[in-house]
Amino acid sequence: MSDTVKHSLLFAFVGLLILMEGATNFAGIFSGSWNSALVILNMGLISAIMALGVNLQWGFAGLFNVGIMGFTALGGLAVVLVSTDPTPGAFAAGGMGILMALVMGALTVVGAVAIYKFMKPGIARTLVLLAVLIAGFFIYRAIFDPSVEAVEAINPALEGNLGGLGLPVLLAWPAGGLLAAGAAWLIGKTALGLRSDYLAIATLGIAEIIISVLKNEDWLSRGVKNVVGLPRPVPYEVDLQNDPSFVERAASFGLDPVEGSTIFVKLGYSILFTLVLLALLWMAQMALRSPWGRMMRAIRDNEVAAEAMGKDVTRRHLQIFVLGSAICGIAGAMMTTLDSQLTPGTYNPLRFTFLIWVMVIVGGSGNNFGAVLGGMLIWFFWIKVEPMGIELIELLTSFLADDNWLKGHLIENASHMRLFTMGLILLLVLRFSPRGLIPEK
Amino acid sequence: MELLNALVAFTNFVGVPAIAYGSQLAIGALGVTLVYSVLRFSNFAHGDTMAFGTMVTILFTWWFQSAGVSFGPLPTALLALPLGIAVTMLLVLITDRTVYRFYREQKAKPVVFVMVSLGVMFMMNGLVRFIIGPGDQRFSDGERFIIKARAFKQMTGLDEGLAIKTSQGITVVTAIVVVALLFWFLNKTRTGKSMRAYSDNEDLALLSGINPERVVMYTWLIVATLATIAGVLYGLDKSFKPFTYFQLLLPIFASAIVGGLGSPIGAIAGGFIIAFSEVTITYAWKKVATYVLPESMAPDGLVQLLSTDYKFAVSFAILIIVLLFKPTGIFKGKSV
Structure with a gap:
């Protein structure tokens, strides 16, 4: 089986998982709702974009950034600053x-x-x-x-x-990229060129600080009081349901107006996100194949030799660090647009930084398609480990009485198994297949 | 009198809490620094190792409490601490055998180790949340205060009270004992000396017949001890919540780097520097200022430099300043 076929099959597998989520409710794991399938697809697309950004930094240049959460949140802030009145x-x-x-x-x-x-x-x-x-x-x-x-x-x-500038919300996406790029430039200027762990610790810190600024500076984005009802690039469900021509079209697909409109809106997002993903993926692929991409990998593999060839390693690192962070910022802006609210209290490094790392490593660091695959696949499991864990524990404890305290405790806490599972997946991949599902060529 | 009041207020709100917090950070940073100097990577799982050790200690504490065992005026958790340390040692050794040893044999790059420690962090975090849940747990019992504010006022006749919590006293005493033992171990015992030799120059150490696996094992045992002690002290002083322990990573790393990664004295100094800066910069100085300044100059506002929510920003800012001007830290650490 050639590599291309194998990799296409992997993507087809992710597609199949999402289709099954919509079509069946097999074994209590899939929900059988197209709405839920599209929710997973949309966040999967955003995760894929974040993974693409991290892959640029880690896969191309070997930079270890654990501040993804901060850059994502800055993207979210951009939505408020650009699109609200x-x-x-x-x-x-x-x-x-x-x-x-x-x-x-x-x-x-x-x-x-x-x-x-x-x-x-x-x-x-x-x-x-x-x-x-x-x-x-x-x-x-x-x-x-x-x-x-x-x-x-x-x-x-x-x-x-x-408040913001009252501009169209789509403009907020590049603006989010710019904001994140600015922060990345500041942090890269100080921490790049030092030993590799220092960048990790510095980015971990900047992410926490960005979140605490968002939580506390009420004049900027209302802090923990949240900004809700952000403008959307797609129509509202209520408007669609009141539009007779839409109701008629939905009926011709055999859908009632409510379900038809929610699916229509989510599909709208999916199309927008797919376009952004494809554009960024194309750019990342072109960059990888260009002389610039070869130079980056040369620097990654042997800094001393690259320096001897006259390459300014620190400046190139700064460049790619800013670019990768900007992509995370764009993804963050897209996510806030999808939620149509900015809630600084919900940013958690385990979910927004370390999960993205699992995606990149599992997908295949250094390969853009790998990052995209990892993003979609790991996101699906992140959502589904919870029902799977509960199923598993119910199966394991089925011999215990229903009012047994151990059984109750285990089922109650089963949802926390997702962190454990993600860590396990990361360790297993690092140990047995460190190049990931779609390895670098 | 006014000055004395100012001094007491300062000690009560800044001095005592900062010394206790600084001791906790110092013990945590010692663990990070030891892993760094012997195993040569930044251990991102350290905060969650602390959380795990504390969780085991809490579980034993609850068991003791339900069995009616108590430690008089001291918290029962101190009785449970050795058991907590033992279980954490076991976990850490298992982690080393199953996870880290493979990469040591491969001579993997430090950044790969860091990545692996992320995986370990995830698993430990999940384990802790699975066993004890993500919520807040308070487990301190016994006498709450060594000196109560009111008793101090009556004793001295001052307007300002000074309160010292039992947990703060225990923290400082334990920290002194732990640090003394650690330095004695590193400087006087054969194993400690071989650890230092291994950390200074791996090749020479191997040449002189030091068994690297033994050095690594002892390092993990000490790290587990330090992490559990730091975690339990922090939990007694404040409260235990898995996510807070994860967040302690930043001030702990900052302490270790500010002092100089790989230098034990640096870790202690760094811990206190970070703790004092965090507390002084986020403390509202109004009270102290009203005592010191003449009445006409008394401040209107709180005289707080930064709101308490920015305490991470303080450790981070110090970290950045040190990275910019003295990347090896105050006490020359390693900068591989």
């Missing part, structure tokens, strides 16, 4: 002040860097540096605090934030 009066009340404070903060940092660079080392430099930083911080807080208070006082039950 501006809060009336917020900008006049405090928006200017906040912007000025942020500019002041940036100037302080730039000033400090300039002092560090241009003054001679010594006590004088340390003192001036400290003075600039402390003064800058207090000026920043003096402008920032009242402005924030003013913004957050505007209609706090529904708004209390600056």
Whole structure:
């Protein structure tokens, strides 16, 4: 069996799993609902895009990024900042002040860097540096605090934030990529070029900080009060159900208006996501085959030799780190659009960072198709391990009485088996098939 | 008097909590640093090893409590601690045999080890949540305070009270004992010396007949002990929740790196630096400031530099500053 056939069969297998989710409810694992199949498909497509971004960093360049959650969340923030309507009066009340404070903060940092660079080392430099930083911080807080208070006082039950630009939501996707790229540039500038674990720890930290900023800065995206009802690129179900021509078309497929409209909307998302995925996959493939991609892999395999050939390893690393993070940002924006709400409280590194890693490793690091396959396949299992685990435990404990405390405890906690299973899958793949399902060529 | 009050308020709200938290971080960072210097990778599963050890200790504590065993004024968890350590040692040794040893024999790159430790982290995390559930568990019992705020006020006649929790006292005493024992072990015993030799230069150590598997085994045993102790102390002081322990990874890594990865003294210093910065920067200084400053200059706001939710940002900022200016840390660690 040639490789192409084998790999096509793997993709067909994932397709079959999703079709079975829609068509049957075999063994209590599949739900037999097309809506649920499309939900899994949509998040699977987004996961595939995230895996593509991580594969760019890890598979092409060997960079270990464990801050995917942060870049995803920045993408989500972009949706709020781009697509919601501006809060009336917020900008006049405090928006200017906040912007000025942020500019002041940036100037302080730039000033400090300039002092560090241009003054001679010594006590004088340390003192001036400290003075600039402390003064800058207090000026920043003096402008920032009242402005924030003013913004957050505007209609706090529904708004209390600056709002966005009121642009079409699709524009938020590239914007999310840009925002994530900016953060990646900052972090890459400091941590790249040091030993490989340091990048991991630095990215782990930046992700936590991005989440805590999103949770606490209410003026930005309402913090843990969440932004709900974000605009959508597809029609609303209610509008479709009130549209007689749509009801007629749904009936011709044998669907009632409610089911027809929900499936129609989800299919709309699936088509949009597939288009983005295909475009990014095409670009990643072209990059892999180009001289640039060969250079990246050369750097990955032997940094010293690549440096001897005159390649600027740190700069190339920075470049690919920014690109990969931008893809994660785009995926994050797409996810927030799909949910049509931003809920900073739900970001969890196990789900948004480490699960993506499992996808990349299982799919095959260094191979773009592998990343896509891993994304879809692992997402399916992530959803389905829970019912499978409950089935398994019920089977194992079937000899126990129904009111046995052990049985109750096990069934209650069975859903936590998914983390255990993901870890097991990761370890097994790393040990027995480290190149993944679709290995690098 | 005013100054004395300010000092007491400072000790009560910053000094005592930071010393306790710093000791917990230091013991955690010692574990990370030991794995790093002997096995040469950053162990992402350390937070979850702490969680596992604490969970086992909690289970034994509950068993003791139900059997009516208690430790007088001290928390019962201290009685259960040795059992918790033993079970964690077993788990860690099994993990090493089944998972890490394979990659050691392959001489895999450090980043592969890190990746593998992610898998271990996932499994341990799942195991802990499966056994004890994801919720909050409080398991401290016995006397809650060594000094109560009111008793302190009556004793000294000051306006400000000073409260020291039993858990804080235990933390500091345990930390001193643990660190003393560890340094004695590393510097005086044959096994400790061979561990240091192996960490300094693997080839030379092998040449002089040191058995690497033995060194690795002892390292894991010590790491399991340190992780369980750090986890139980943190849990007694605050509370036990699997996710919080996972999140402790960041300040622990920051402590180890700030001190210098691979340097035990650095890990301790780093732990206290991170703890003191986190607490001082997120503490509302209003109370202390009102005592120290003349009345006309008394502050209106809370005088809090950053809200407490940003405590991760503090450890992270220190981490970045150290990475930028002194990547090997304060006490020259390794920078392979």
